[in-house]
Amino acid sequence: MLTIHSKLIAAMITQALTDHPIETCGIIAGPTGSNLPLRLIPMRNAAQAENFFMFDPQQQLQVWKEMSARHEEPIVIYHSHTNSQAYPSRSDVELATEPQAHYVIIPTYHLYNEEVRSFRIVDQMVIEERVRIVQQYQPELELQMVA
Amino acid sequence: MSITVIIPTILRPLTNEQKRIDMEGAKVSEIIDHMEQQYPGIKEKLVAGESAHRFINIYVNDNDIRFQDGLATNLRDGDIVTILPAVAGG
Numbered sequence: 001m002l003t004i005h006s007k008l009i010a011a012m013i014t015q016a017l018t019d020h021p022i023e024t025c026g027i028i029a030g031p032t033g034s035n036l037p038l039r040l041i042p043m044r045n046a047a048q049a050e051n052f053f054m055f056d057p058q059q060q061l062q063v064w065k066e067m068s069a070r071h072e073e074p075i076v077i078y079h080s081h082t083n084s085q086a087y088p089s090r091s092d093v094e095l096a097t098e099p100q101a102h103y104v105i106i107p108t109y110h111l112y113n114e115e116v117r118s119f120r121i122v123d124q125m126v127i128e129e130r131v132r133i134v135q136q137y138q139p140e141l142e143l144q145m146v147a
Numbered sequence: 148m149s150i151t152v153i154i155p156t157i158l159r160p161l162t163n164e165q166k167r168i169d170m171e172g173a174k175v176s177e178i179i180d181h182m183e184q185q186y187p188g189i190k191e192k193l194v195a196g197e198s199a200h201r202f203i204n205i206y207v208n209d210n211d212i213r214f215q216d217g218l219a220t221n222l223r224d225g226d227i228v229t230i231l232p233a234v235a236g237g
Contacts, residue, residue, distance in 0.1 A: 052235070054235035057206075057231075061231065079236060089236060091235070095232075095233070100156075
């Protein structure tokens with residue numbers, strides 16, 4: 001199950017709708033092993049495509065180094081689907097490399113009603129999980145949140 | 148010529164769970180060949196034909212080798228080679 005603050009959900013949806021019809025992408029970092037998404041980092045989509053995304057490699061290096069220095073990991077890896085349902089595509093599955101991450105998909109096609117869904121992708125297997133949206137974190141954690 | 152290589156989570160099962168390994172080599176390709184000797188199976192995860200896999204990012208210090216000489220990129224003593232699988236999908 002993914003437990004996530006409503007402000008982080010809202011920020012992902014806003015970013016996805018702003019970038020539509022180009023796929024949006026990013027991560028939410030959190031303390032290693034915490035399973036708690038805290039710091040939302042929008043990533044540049046180097047593919048600039050309506051049906052594909054790839055994190056800009058230079059930005060990815062900087063963000064990954066920063067996470068390492070802060071003892072963080074990508075708790076959520078998110079991207080949008082601009083004309084299909086919020087379910088991992090074949091390439092989403094083939095290219096998934098973070099088994100501990102929650103892979104969140106935000107549909108921006110109006111038919112799908114912005115229903116954000118979350119998945120684990122491990123060894124090419126997709127498991128959908130529940131998304132529990134909370135209105136607050138513990139106060140000290142909420143101060144660290146970047147949405 | 149001692150080079151530090153940073154290994155991503157997904158490849159650590161091949162490196163006895165080591166995150167950083169020290170390797171010798173004057174080019175990125177030599178580093179990968181030496182890694183293959185110590186950690187068999189890692190090369191095919193990184194290289195396709197004459198270049199790095201499309202969805203594997205390799206950096207020397209802060210520079211993506213795509214914008215240098217690819218696997219022929221020269222290394223200097225103390226350089227850090229970082230391997231990061233691209234985050235991508237459809």
